[in-house]
Structures are given as structure tokens and as C-alpha cells.
Amino acid sequence: MMDGTRSANLPLTDLLAIRFAKLHPLSEHERNVLRLIEGRPKHSHRPDTVLLSEKAEFRVPHFITSGWASCLRELGGGRRQIIKVLLPGDAIGLTTRPRPLSFTTVVALSSMRTAEAPEITVAWQDRVRVPGLAAALDLAAAEDEFFLINHITRLGRQTAYERMANWFLEVDYRLSSRGLSSGGAFQMPMTQEALADALGLSVVHVNRTLQQMRREGRIELTRGRLSLLDREALREAGEFSPPQLAAKPADPPPAVPAPQPSVH
Amino acid sequence: MMDGTRSANLPLTDLLAIRFAKLHPLSEHERNVLRLIEGRPKHSHRPDTVLLSEKAEFRVPHFITSGWASCLRELGGGRRQIIKVLLPGDAIGLTTRPRPLSFTTVVALSSMRTAEAPEITVAWQDRVRVPGLAAALDLAAAEDEFFLINHITRLGRQTAYERMANWFLEVDYRLSSRGLSSGGAFQMPMTQEALADALGLSVVHVNRTLQQMRREGRIELTRGRLSLLDREALREAGEFSPPQLAAKPADPPPAVPAPQPSVH
DNA sequence: CGTTAGGTTGAGCAATATCAAATTCGGTGG
């Protein structure tokens, strides 16, 4: 059986170009910058490798080309909370702050491969030579913020079942834009324990919630492959909606700004 | 009785300059830009006023000069989750994305006053004329991200008591940098219901947790004024630590970047 | 003074955690 995690007729080095072009139109030159990065020799990491430590200084940024990682915080009593999962096409250690310290520890969830991208930090701030790429990186950062807000809402006000439904749809949405999910089915290389740390639940409860979803015919999960069989039902349960980053630049706005804009 | 929320010998229009100068050194000109903003005629808002709606387009950014607001998401069944609280000195509707839509609804928690700051969006991107101010705004955004991560950790993996302790210390930390908390005591103009929506708890449980903290002599809370009587105990319970935004620029870094940086 | 929003209390219950013991799965060496 084909693995189906990637459209067959796309070159293997177009993950980044595909992803960022969906956020903002890219010039041929900009796509080539991304292909150059993705074509570099990869670093391999096994599961549980620490890629970046909390409060450590950032190193050269990397892009994930395969495998999943997690950004997490650790608490006393062996508790840990996964802040976000990093998927192929996501960056590790990318920021424009000077001499920044990481707010989270980044740990490989599966075996994974990364490519160095030392030039990307500068590109992000270069609105002259790579304006489209810089804009795409802005939008990726905005999406990230949206997903953090989603995560807060999930953890604060949704039940275990709702949380899981919402999170599955979010991951599906993120993978889709990279060509890594087809029809709601994708590889999900993480243990139920990691899932528990992401969703703020116990492993046992994650297991039982998964089984309920299986019983109801909403998902299938075997050997690290998740299929969302009834996305409509999941969407309804989890109240998921994708990020809307910008308003349509509908009618050309009036040349003069509206007088006396009010907050009321 | 004096309210004691503001150091007596500072001009009333220096809130913004004080706050941002603590994040990054500001030139006299930059401080004046902030004073100009803060000196403008204020908009007044009563509690529960919606200042910005989710998925609505941003308007002119404002700075809060007094009172608290909240950014929140609403879910079915009347549930709501407060994503973050906005304190005096915080901006509303500030972003550099083009034609952005808000990810949250912004609602006044108390009566409040805001000042328009139409020029701040441009300033944020102007590293030539106001480099210090732009850097300070970057750092404020970084702090915000840190607090979102804190919030995720609280909601996902901390008990009601721990959450509350951690959150109180975070608010105290934020108010301190604006001169609005002295010795761990400050005005906290929000109801227990709002507190519940922030901490992902029921009102009843918030009430009981507050009383436990009072019984243990760790806080005092009357007429909207919170005193953290035993910050050490609260810190220990809530495992709070403040953001560390940047590494000390210790030794001058080598002119040539370190060869072959590795992720391992 | 009556009204009302916010705060407090008690009782019972639901969701989720914890603990402990299987069972299954994916390798791996013989």
C-alpha cells in the first residue's frame, strides 16, 4: 500500500515552497531559496532527542523535513505540557529577537530530519529582496499564534472528547497545507502519552477517548496512522475553525482614512 | 484612603514610557512619542464593552491608560475562555500584518480608558527613526508569547490552586514593570466569574480556592484589591518564573561564526 | 430601603486521575 502522505508528482524538495507559497505568493527566486535550504544535507535525530533547551540560546534555525517534534514545558512531579507540535515544514529556533532564549524545550517525538537554514532569519526581515517570503513567514507566525490561542481554549474550556476532536482537525489542517494529509488521513508519529501531554489529560483517559471515537466510527488509528472518518462530526464536537489571517482587500479603501474612528 | 496603585512622584502620562523603557533603552525622542500618545484625549469604556470582535478587521490601535480588558474566545453552551488580560500600558489591536483579522474578542473587564496610537504600527517597523521603541515593542510581543505559553501550561497541567498562584504572580510581575504594583499589592478589577474564565475553572471553585489561599494567609482580597502576602509560598506552589528574553551579550561574539554548528 | 450583581455555602454528581495488572505490538537475537 502506498503511504499517501505526499502527493506523488511533486519533487521531494518542495515541501517548504509548497507550504509558504500557500501563505503568500512567492517569486521563482524565493521558491529557489527554499529549495536550496531543503536540498541541504539533513541532520537526523532519534525520538526524545532534545533539539533546543528551555532558556538556552538559539542556534542556527532548522526546518523539519520529516518527522514530528514538540515544544514543551516541564513542571514538578514529572508533569509536562506540550505547547505545540512541530510538523514537517515547521522551523525550529527561528526568531528575529537578538540573542533570544527559548521559552520551551524542543524534543523529537519521532525520528526526524532537519535542514539548516541560517539565511532565513535575515530573509524574514528583508522586505526588498524577498518580500513574498518575508510576508509568508509573517503569516506563518500569525498562524502559530492562532494555534496557541486554540490550544488555550481547548485546555481551558473543552472536554477531553472535544479537545481531541478539535486538535485532530487542527493537525489535519496544518498537514493539508503541506500536502501531508489526504482526505483526512495522515501519519501521526506520537504515542498516547505524548498525546496526553499535548491535551492536558492522563494517558488512560486519552486511550478511552480514542476508543470512544473509534466506536462511534469517527476515527481510525492504527500503527501510527490516523484517519478522520467523519470530519463533519468531529468539527461539530470540537468547534474547530481554521485561521482567517486577513480580510479580503475588497473595495479599494478610501484614500482619506475614515474620520474620527471610534472604538465603540 | 490612597489607592497606592501608582508611584506618587511620576507624571501621570509616563505609563507607556516607563513600561517600554524597561524593555529597551529609549531615546528622549522615543519617550516623547509615547508621552504624546498618552497625553491624547482618552476614550472611556464601561465594563463589558466590546472593543474589538473576533474575526473583525483591526481599527486604529489603542493603548490602555487605565482599567483592565480581556481577550477571549467563546464556545457553545455559553462557555468562554479568557486568552489574556490586558493591563494599563498594553495595546489593543496592534499588529503589523496587513488587513489582519482579530483572533479574539476584546472586552472591557472594568471601566477603562484608552488613547489612540495610529502612529505606533509604523513605529514598530521603523528601525531607523525609533530603533529603541521598535525593539521595545518586539520585546513586549515576545513577553506576550511567553505569557501565552505560561497560560497553556497552567491550564493543561496545573491544579486550580497552582494555576491561581501562578497567575497572580504573573499579573503582579506585569504590573510591577508599569509601577502599578507595590510590594505585591494591586487593584484587580475583575469578578470571580472573569477569574474563572481566565483560569478554566467554575466560579464556585474559584471562590473556594481563593478562600483556601486566604485561610493559609497567602493572599488578601477585598474590594477589588489583591495583596500577595506570601509570594514565596505562592511561587513555590505555582512554579512561576518571569520571562528571560535575551542572553547577556557577555563576551563579544567571535567575528567568524562558530564552524559547523550542530543541533545535537 | 428595595434591587441587583457579586460573592459564599452546602450537597450531590460527573469527569478525569491514579493505581495496578493484563495484553498487544514491533523489533531482535537465536
Added chain:
DNA sequence: CCACCGAATTTGATATTGCTCAACCTAACG
């Protein structure tokens, strides 16, 4: 191919946290 090992998953029983519902109290305010 088989036996074995450790990790991951599953199951059952019980404990706990925090929720819901309903009532009552209190202080601020017109």
C-alpha cells in the same frame, strides 16, 4: 521462523478534583 523483550496500549477498580445546582448572604447604588 520462533522466542523473547521492552514499550505501548488496553482494561478494571477506585479515588479525587472540580462541576452543577440551588440557596442564601452582602454590599453598593439609585
